[in-house]
Amino acid sequence: MADASTKVLVVGAGIAGPVLSIFLKSKGYDPVIYERTDGPISDAGLSLCLQPNGLLVLNKVPGLVESIDGRSIDFFGFYSVLPEDKGTLAESDIPKVLREHRGVGLVGVRRAAFHQTLVHAAEKAGIPIMWGHKLVGLSQGDDYVTVKFENGSEATGSFVIGCDGLHSNTRTSLFGEEKADFTGLVQTGGICTIPESLKSTPPMVRNVFGHAAHMVMYPINGTQCSWAATQREPEAKETWKAMNKDGAREFREKTTFASWDYGAGDVVKSTETLIKYGLYDRPELAAWHKGRVCLIGDAAHPTSPHLGQGANQAFEDVGLLVELLDKHNPSSAPPSAAVLEAIFSELEKVRIPRTAALVKQARTQGESRVVDGVEACIKRNAAYREIWKDHDSVAKHMSHIYEDKQ
Structure with a gap:
């Protein structure tokens, strides 16, 4: 000693x-x-997603x-609200498979x-x-x-x-x-009670894609979920301070995210306190x-x-x-x-x-998720369909992240 x-x-x-x-x-x-x-x-x-390597x-x-105090994640889901290419891009149970085969998967906290x-x-x-x-x-x-x-x-x-x-x-x-270095991207997010539209679905990291915009959401315990919407905006400081009430109300009622399907709009409208912050490295x-x-x-x-x-x-x-x-x-x-x-x-x-x-x-x-223009968005959606089409392509895509360094 x-x-x-x-x-x-x-x-x-x-x-x-x-x-x-x-x-x-x-x-x-x-x-x-x-x-x-x-x-x-x-x-x-807001939240973290603990992953196998951590x-x-x-x-x-x-x-x-x-x-x-967290929630194990069983699925990844990818969805598009782009009117020209709307629908499910891919769903995968790779988090559940990881947990079953390696003893660790993903946990939202x-x-x-x-x-x-x-x-x-x-x-x-x-x-x-x-x-x-x-x-x-x-x-x-x-x-x-x-x-x-x-x-x-x-x-x-x-x-x-x-x-x-x-x-x-x-x-x-x-x-x-x-x-x-400001990355050019800004996120607005929050934590809310899991809305009724998502209560019957398995615990999932949901990615929803729109025009020049992306949202991710996942459960962080038995009753709450966390979400963050990304888009290109002027630089915002990383203060993690809550938006004022008027700003939060305007985001909930007037931004495009509030009308999105696949549970995205529901979590936005269910969140009282919103946080807005720039993304930096x-x-x-x-x-x-x-x-x-x-x-x-x-x-x-x-x-x-x-x-x-x-x-x-x-x-x-x-x-x-x-x-x-x-x-x-x-x-x-x-x-x-x-x-x-x-x-x-x-x-x-x-x-x-x-x-x-x-x-x-x-x-x-981050850049690839918030591309501008219909053609670029359709190309982005096609890439997610291809990457997540089967376990082999998913494993290849994620192997460099979850390589076992321990």
């Missing part, structure tokens, strides 16, 4: 930070989480997956509830979470890192893992200011670490949400990082600079190509 001085500073108590800290604690390290917010935010984000990591924490579960699990494991600690700088020595916070306090540890998301202060401290980094500080998750490779892989890729980062700590530092003693260099470099060698490819594919998929 490690000496108590093997303190690890984990920056960010969002999705990756608590999970990483639970693993570190179980290996004998002494993790402490530092989070910029004053506590868990109940209205942060669940394989979470399953290694005893009892964690069983404690998640409300982000705030899932976050609360992770925070409680970390606290139960005895991991301190220091709320209200916004990182503003750091300095390194041969065998330590000192982090400075906006509130005037400091903390010193053996190494630092930055898990502080798209707006990562850890990343800025390492690599300087960068402008997040950032330039690919050539390295995720400097010295004793390393980034993972959205801090390292933020992505637009069109593959639903943001959180799942963060969990892959966590899984491999913990494996590499075991490999290069099995005693969990304070690692030397050379040991950390080996760990972080090997992490980057595996993870940078994979995450970079998925970030690019997510942006491409």
Whole structure:
């Protein structure tokens, strides 16, 4: 077991930070989480779809997956409301097949509830979470890192893992200011009670396509579903703040989405609180670490949400990082600079190509979903019919996402 001085500073108590800290604690390290917010935010984000590659990591924490309040997904569905090409494009039970064959499938969760579960699990494991600690700088020595916070306090540890998301202060401290890249797409979404039109259908991720527009929706527990509509609009900030009442009412009553079939219009009209946000990613980094500080998750490779892989890729980062700590530092003693260099470099060698490819594919998929013009929309619909026509083509299409890295 490690000496108590093997303190690890984990920056960010969002999705990756608590999970990483639970693993570190179980290996004998002494993790402490530092989070910029004053506590868990109940209205942060909408939902997540936990997928096989992420669940394989979470399953290694005893009892964690069983404690998640979510809804298993059995089907994917693809539908068109385009008047010139309306109808079912494809339906697939691949999520159910994945769960039956691999033990893990897809699970829809409300982000705030899932976050609360992770925070409680970390606290139960005895991991301190220091709320209200916004990182503003750091300095390194041969065998330590000192982090400075906006509130005037400091903390010193053996190494630092930055898990502080798209707006990562850890990343800025390492690599300087960068402008997040607006993808040109904006989403409006919300959470509502599952409407009557969808209650008799199996739990499904539904994709509905229109002219220059796309909507995805899926259940997140036994009574609620989450949805997000994507279209091209002027840049909107990623504040995750609720729209004002007039704006929400106008969206529900006057946008084309409210009249869509296949349950899409029903969820729009059933949602009281709407959130509107721009979709962003950032330039690919050539390295995720400097010295004793390393980034993972959205801090390292933020992505637009069109593959639903943001959180799942963060969990892959966590899984491999913990494996590499075991490999290069099995005693969990304070690692030397050379040991950390080996760990972080090997992490980057595996993870940078994979995450970079998925970030690019997510942006491409978002672009392909909201094409403009009838001819382009019909071509898009035909592509979905072809990709999802049978299990073999689906498996080929998805193999690069669900490849087993654990």
